[in-house]
Amino acid sequence: xxxxxxxxxxxxxxxxxxxxxxxxxxxxxxxxxxxxxxxxxxxxxxxxxxxxxxxxxxxxxxxxxxxxxxxxxxxxxxxxxxxxxxxxxxxxxxxxxxxxxxxxxxxxxxxxxxxxxxxxxxxxxxxxxxxxxxxxxxxxxxxxx
Amino acid sequence: xxxxxxxxxxxxxxxxxxxxxxxxxxxxxxxxxxxxxxxxxxxxxxxxxxxxxxxxxxxxxxxxxxxxxxxxxxxxxxxxxxxxxxxxxxxxxxxxxxxxxxxxxxxxxxxxxxxxxxxxxxxxxxxxxxxxxxxxxxxxxxxxxxxxxxxxxxxxxxxxxxxxxxxxxxxxxxxxxxxxxxxxxxxxxxxxxxxxxxxxxxxxxxxxxxxxxxxxxxxxxxxxxxxxxxxxxxxxxxxxxxxxxxxxxxxxxxxxxxxxxxxxxxxxxxxxxxxxxxxxxxxxxxxxxxxxxxxxxxxxxxxxxxxxxxxxxx
Numbered sequence: 001x002x003x004x005x006x007x008x009x010x011x012x013x014x015x016x017x018x019x020x021x022x023x024x025x026x027x028x029x030x031x032x033x034x035x036x037x038x039x040x041x042x043x044x045x046x047x048x049x050x051x052x053x054x055x056x057x058x059x060x061x062x063x064x065x066x067x068x069x070x071x072x073x074x075x076x077x078x079x080x081x082x083x084x085x086x087x088x089x090x091x092x093x094x095x096x097x098x099x100x101x102x103x104x105x106x107x108x109x110x111x112x113x114x115x116x117x118x119x120x121x122x123x124x125x126x127x128x129x130x131x132x133x134x135x136x137x138x139x140x141x142x143x144x145x
Numbered sequence: 146x147x148x149x150x151x152x153x154x155x156x157x158x159x160x161x162x163x164x165x166x167x168x169x170x171x172x173x174x175x176x177x178x179x180x181x182x183x184x185x186x187x188x189x190x191x192x193x194x195x196x197x198x199x200x201x202x203x204x205x206x207x208x209x210x211x212x213x214x215x216x217x218x219x220x221x222x223x224x225x226x227x228x229x230x231x232x233x234x235x236x237x238x239x240x241x242x243x244x245x246x247x248x249x250x251x252x253x254x255x256x257x258x259x260x261x262x263x264x265x266x267x268x269x270x271x272x273x274x275x276x277x278x279x280x281x282x283x284x285x286x287x288x289x290x291x292x293x294x295x296x297x298x299x300x301x302x303x304x305x306x307x308x309x310x311x312x313x314x315x316x317x318x319x320x321x322x323x324x325x326x327x328x329x330x331x332x333x334x335x336x337x338x339x340x341x342x343x344x345x346x347x348x349x350x351x352x353x354x355x356x357x358x359x360x361x362x363x364x365x366x367x368x369x370x371x372x373x374x375x376x377x378x379x380x381x382x383x384x385x386x387x388x389x390x391x392x393x394x395x396x397x398x399x400x401x402x403x404x405x406x407x408x409x410x411x412x413x414x415x416x417x418x419x420x421x422x423x424x425x426x427x428x429x430x431x432x433x434x435x436x437x438x439x440x441x442x443x444x445x446x447x448x449x450x451x452x453x454x455x456x457x458x459x
Contacts (some may be wrong), residue, residue, distance in 0.1 A: 001337075001380055003324040009379075010325060010333040015289040015402075022286075071282050080284025087284075100283035104275055105187045113236045121283065 022084055029086025037063065060091055067092035071099040097121035146349040147315050152251045154310040155261075157415050158183050158201040160194045162270065162296025165412070168395050172416045173297075174201070180271050180296065187281070188220055191269035191298070195225035202263050207231055207302075211250045212265030213242035215273045215294070215406065222265070240335075240364050241318070241433030242266050242407040243299075244452035248315045251454075260305050268406030270441035277328075277438060291329040292366045292405035293396055295318050301410040308421060315454040316340040316349065322434065323449045328441055330438070332369020332402055335432035338449035339365060340376040342430060344383070346453045354385050358424045363410040363431040363451075364392030366402030399416035407431075419458060429454045 001009070037059050044055040067087075070076035076096055080087045087093055091143035101120045118128065161173040163182065173199065182190040191214065199210070211234045213219040219235040226233045238245040246264040253259050270282045273294040280286040287293075288431065321341050323334040339362050345355065354360065365373055370390040377383040391413035395404035410431045417426050432451040441447065 001376065006337065009375060010330065010372060013375065014330060014333065014368055017288055074282065077282050077284030081286050084286045097280075097283060100280040103282050104280035120286055123278065 025082065025084050026086035026089075029083035030090060033086070033090050033092070033116075063091050064095040066097040067095035071096050072103065094122055094125060097125075146346075147252060147255075147317075149251050149255045149307055149312045149314060151307070152254045152303055152312040153306060153308040154305045154312060155306060155308045156202060157301045157411075158198045159300075159412060159415060160197050160298045162410065164270070164396070165295060165297055168397075170395070170412060170416055173412070177296075179268070180200060185448050186273065187269055187271040191216065191221040191267055191272050192224045193301075194220050194269070194298040195265060195267050198265060198267075198298045199225060199229060199263070202300045202302055203229060203231065206261045206304075207263055208259040209234065209250065209253060209262035209323075210265060210424065211236060211246040211253075211262065212267075212300075213237050213246060213407065214267045214269075215239070216269075216276060221267055221272075225265075237249075238450055238452070239327065239433035239435055240405055240407050240409070241431045241450050243363070243411050243450050244312065244429060244431035244432075244454050245317070247301070247312075247431075247454055248317060248452060251315065254303055254305060254333065258363070261302065262304075264301050265298065265300040265301050266407040266411065268294050268296065268408050270294045270296045270406075273406065280424075287401065288329050289400055290327075290332065290366075290368045290402050292331050292392060292403050293399060293401050295392075295395065295404040295406040295409050295412065297300050297406070299408045299415065301411060301415070307351065309459050311453045311457045311459065312390075314454065316342065316346045318451040318453070319345075320450050322446055323434075324446050326441065326444065326446050328436055329436075330368065330445065331364070331434050332366040333367045333372055333407055334369075334434040334436070334453065335363075335365055335449045336369045336372040336376060338451040339363075339369075339373050339430050339432045340380070342451040342453050343377070343428075344381050346428070346455075347383075350455075354383055354387065356426065357387060357428045357455075358426045359408065359418065360385065360388050360428045360430065361414065361418065362388065362390045362392075363429075363433070364403065364405040365390045365432060366405070367393045368402045369370035369432075388434050400444050407433075417438075425458050427456045427458065429456065 105117040159173040160175045166176045184190045213236045243266045250264045391410045392403035435448045
């Protein structure tokens with residue numbers, strides 16, 4: 001069997017992913033997170049008398065804290081597996097990737113383990129995020145100035 | 146093709162993980178309830194699992210230990226055999242490590258270099274995930290075609306002394322390119338290896354599929370098993386009805402294709418097949434995907450290997 005024939009056979013027998021269901025789950029979860037975040041922001045502004053801009057930061061901090069805590073408690077990975085990008089794309093995904101790496105490498109030394117591997121998954125988000133931000137900022141300057 | 150005259154399987158010891166206990170793998174000698182097995186790290190847990198197996202099998206007659214696991218540099222084997230005062234040989238063929246060490250040990254006994262030895266294979270889900278994929282607590286979504294590394298350590302003793310289970314012959318497999326680059330689809334990677342070794346074995350032993358009570362493959366999973374059967378049917382015109390995949394038995398409620406790891410096949414062989422009176426002539430095909438994360442990142446396809454062993458239960 002040549003390469004083309006075999007890969008065709010593999011495709012035929014490989015079970016299909018339920019993409020629509022996954023997308024719907026992710027949409028639902030992402031939307032809910034956004035809804036709660038906005039509610040939380042309003043509450044913080046109203047009760048703690050913090051300006052809206054700072055309140056947004058507080059909401060992010062709460063989300064990062066909860067995602068890291070739940071990762072450490074060991075059930076956040078199951079939620080991520082279920083809701084996929086609904087939890088990976090928001091800041092919760094970033095916190096989850098760093099905490100899970102930290103848990104894995106905490107016994108491998110502060111430099112050789114924790115330090116070296118903490119950004120094993122999140123490193124690419126930082127790198128490409130910063131590069132994208134750089135070019136978008138240039139674009140913004142060209143358009144508005 | 147290697148023919149063995151007086152090599153017998155005399156004893157075994159199994160330590161299995163918590164999920165294996167929940168998923169119908171009964172009759173193991175010991176289960177661990179916690180992935181850490183009272184240790185600080187998962188690597189230490191795997192070492193302790195291997196050491197437990199060895200402590201229960203090694204005696205004054207043991208002349209050689211052959212084994213392997215999935216961790217880099219055979220971490221677990223290297224540490225579990227410290228101060229055992231017995232020669233050790235480490236072998237790696239990914240999930241086919243079981244049959245590779247089985248055949249090597251049988252060769253040593255048949256060649257009259259030793260009278261009795263142990264081969265040992267293990268895999269630890271968390272240690273393997275950490276090394277091959279993502280951090281343990283990271284909830285990377287897994288597709289249906291993926292397999293889940295089993296947690297178990299299995300030690301089997303081979304000897305010249307006769308017993309119920311006779312090792313009749315075996316065949317070391319060739320490395321085949323699977324052309325598959327998707328590391329989630331281990332079944333598709335290993336199926337061509339299993340099919341090639343089975344056809345080679347049948348040709349060399351001049352037997353047919355129906356001469357065996359059971360042809361058991363290692364860890365193709367449900368996806369791989371279907372591809373394996375299709376290759377045999379399409380390419381070699383062989384219809385196989387007495388096939389069972391050890392990996393496909395596990396974790397049915399997980400929505401995965403099954404279990405993988407070098408300990409899966411011996412686990413099922415020892416707990417389900419040997420004590421089933423229906424199976425007298427058993428052909429084992431332990432399949433391995435020679436998956437290197439580095440080469441996969443460099444866009445290479447994954448090679449595969451499969452070794453065959455034929456056992457007769459009296």
